[in-house]
Amino acid sequence: MSAHGRSSRYGRYTGGPDPLAPPVDLSEALDAIGQDVMAGYSPERAMQEFLRRGGQQQRGLDDLAAQVAQRRRELLQQHDLDGTLRQVKELLDKAVLAERGQLARDVTMDDGDRALREMQLDNLPPSPAAAVNELSSYDWQSSDAREAFEQIKDLLGREVLDQRFQGMKQALEGATDEDRQRVDEMLSDLNDLLEAHARGEDTDEQFQQFMREHGDFFPDEPQNVEELIDSLAERAAAGQRLLNSMSPEQRQELMELSQQAFGSPALSQALDRLDANLRGLRPGADWSGSERFQGDEGVGLGDGTGVIQDIAELDALSEQLQQMYAGARLDDVDLDALARQLGDEAAVDARTLTELERALRESGYLRRTSEGDLRLSPRAMRQLGKALLRDVAQQLSGRQGQRDLRQAGAAGELTGSSREWAFGDTEPWDVTRTIGNAVLRTVGDGGDPSTGVRLDIRDVEVAETEARTQAAVALCVDTSFSMAMDGRWVPMKRTALALHTLISTRFRGDDLQLISFGRAARQMEIEQLTALEPWHDKGTNLHHALLLANRHFRKHPSAQPVLLVVTDGEPTSHLEPDGEVFFSYPPHPLTIAHAVRELDASRWLGAQTTFFRLGDDPGLARFVQSMAARVDGRVVAPELDDLGAAVLGSYLGSRDPGDPMSYDAFFGGRGFWVG
Incomplete structure (x- = not known):
């Protein structure tokens, strides 16, 4: 509790790189890179290989890519795409069962009328789409049956909208006629905006006006028409890939059922118009891909489209993590997407690798030649050489007569004499004589050595050593x-x-x-x-x-x-x-x-x-x-x-x-x- 009586809460730093985070350790990376370079790898490839393998306490790109691949397999093995058809079939069975019960209980009904209705229910086609189409004009006697059948239309409307606009299925649950009218108006204005943009006739004011009137349908808040198109086309293309992933029978059923969405064929026509506009504006999107789902957890059109988008995001992450394209950098990895798909820990690992790559490139250990090739810098060579020298010292340390390599460079045995330092001398200072010279000079200059002395280069003497052979x-x-x-x-x-x-x-x-x-x-x-x-x-x-x-x-x-x-x-x-x-x-x-x-x-x-x-x-x-x-x-x-x-x-x-x-x-x- 603070002094003002308010509790303090601490969370993860979100203002960029954490200023309190410890710097990345380059020693392990440099050692591994140096070994690979000496094995014949280029420094660029050696660095990429280390980032792929990771370190002793750090997962590498290969580990993250394997996790991405596993997540993709799980999605395909978990889901089945007939979720909407299952729900329609369940509601249809519920409506027919309730209607049969009402027909059996209603003693006031004319026997001929009852027999005709029962015959119609008995002879419904096995196809849910054909059955729903045949019952679209049926005069339901049971209120429960009528409600279940209306739920089919409502479900279909929310599903086909959710296939294009994420979150629509939940947002329009229990929607009123006024809500559906707003959807119709939004689709009409959206298609007008996209068609004007395709002709080059749209204006910023037209986009702003559209967002003022219909912005609540777009929670991602696009800032211009291009961002709006990108978001819509990504979702629409995923929805098309979802349909492509279905069996021909499933796809045909859903195409026919979509005509019953909200009981209004106009909605289906508006969505077809929207799909055509988006295909024309973003022909490079993946409209033809498909996936093979093998699970038993049914998903509807909206949720299935979300799964397809997740798979597409995982595919993009896989490409980013593989770093196989020209000019690849770890800065390309979408950390937000990685956190969504694999969790925060994976994003932290990727961020650490990114910081490690940046530190390696900016540390001075790697440098670009005039030809553009990456090379180990002299600084990196010195550090790698020192590490190798330490290894040799460890090998020699157990042998008879070993001596610490740090002393191996002395200029020779000390003679006990000293001389004035000269430029280029590497011999150790004679500290006693150097300080004595400083004291004598201070006294000679009229100073008081008890208050301290300052060394001058003229005071320095070095210990003489025996000459050693060059x-x-x-x-x-x-x-x-x-x-x-x-x-x-x-x-x-x-x-x-x-x-x-x-x-x-x-x-x-x-x-x-x-x-x-x-x-x-x-x-x-x-x-x-x-x-x-x-x-x-x-x-x-x-x-x-x-x-x-x-x-x-x-x-x-x-x-x-x-x-x-x-x-x-x-x-x-x-x-x-x-x-x-x-x-x-x-x-x-x-x-x-x-x-x-x-x-x-x-x-x-x-x-x-x-x-x-x-x-x-x-x-x-x-x-x-x-x-x-x-x-x-x-x-x-x-x-x-x-x-x-x-x-x-x-x-x-x-x-x-x-x-x-x-x-x-x-x-x-x-x-x-x-x-």
Whole structure:
């Protein structure tokens, strides 16, 4: 209770996005998108796939679409379309039974007249429509029978109107002659308005006048004639699809019965005129579709038309949720319709997915190229790389000699000395000497350090460290089709991204060159490699990859060369002197010779070499073993899950053999050594 004695009520926020709602969590989505991108999906498709699958705590589009499909099946399996015919038959039987009773009780009636009436009742046709038509001029002796028969006409009138104007069946229950006259006037004015609009002769004043006189028939309050036509045509088309869904016998019965609506053929004529006008104004509406109802719950013309509209709305939702059309966005999903059909929880799920899609597009993690393609941004690549680096750290954490990767980028061991900070220094500050410098400067300037000191850039001193060797790293990854076929494509990309992240964040002085080699080799940026789609590249050109690696080493003559080669096959192609690619399987001796020559060049440049052999091919094992032995290199045969840890551990050991995070410390005794 408030201070003024009035209770407060709190409901769902309806003024747009809830300002108190927690922001959507992008981490799970970005991780899933990154994995799919490395598997060969485009970022756009990867994002759509995540939205379709959903997350651990979030239903996706596929779940919502399945629920929509289930709801559609339930409607078809629940209902039968002979509800109006059943009601007419029940009222007809009631009228005939009451009339027979009255004829039997009326002792004043002439026997001949009674016999004639009984004969007429006995010989009524089995068709309800024909029976109602035959009894339309019958002089009922029973007031109950007359009332039941009038109810048939009233029911038919309300049903055919409800088929075109939702809610009419209930609104006109117990209608008077004056009410029916108003309906006749509304239909006449409506048809005049639609026909004038078709000729281009209608005016805003004519529409406003129509709504002033008949607006209570249109609770959705259309704002102009186009909105009025849209609403009417949608309902009328659904009513026609309802008729199309009936058997020919049912349809014929109802067509004939509609002539008896309110006992006035004029109503049927006005509605036929309305249908014709709406078909002409909205020819693109679905006037010819049909559905197959299989239930036993009868629905009348009005309710059945509503069911057909529900099915149409579910079909539209299904298309929106499938997102298969050009330019599809989750903003297209009609949340109000989803709430009507599946409940508020489904609408909340869809809204969350919409916000997630919007956040992904606006967060800076995805960006458009000049060609219009969606790509992972450098920010997204950094976040994904950090996640992969954490995974590698967890793999390494249980191994002997492990060290926290967050400390791996230190510039070397501290010497105990310090020096004045200079631009570009990344060493840690010597806090004690820095503050001491600030105090001395304050005193020298005539200040009182007891009242506080302000640091100046001139005060800063950094801790000196031992110099560490700069490395020039070449990671050569096999991108032949066998890598994709045997499930090695994604681990290869994950390894490259983890190494790239480690070097770019912890060892900024090192220079990494990524080289892919299939039929030919090429230098690649990390964004290119992670987005590379697998394709049938026939050939493994190790010669070309080593040639590019040696070119990278020569560009950094003062750095320690580190050569890392990930492959699952023997070399089957090489570059000819004219630049053409030579391919041969089984491997040609000349191809092997070219690869050996470039590997020897790597050794002359001082490269520390590690081969990472994927797979159990004996020929590959012999080849890699002989190549590594030739240059005093290492061979590692890791499981795919350990590939990233193997490559990063080898890099760390190769760039600084005295580092406690060396290769031997991480992999000794693990069974990875092959030779």
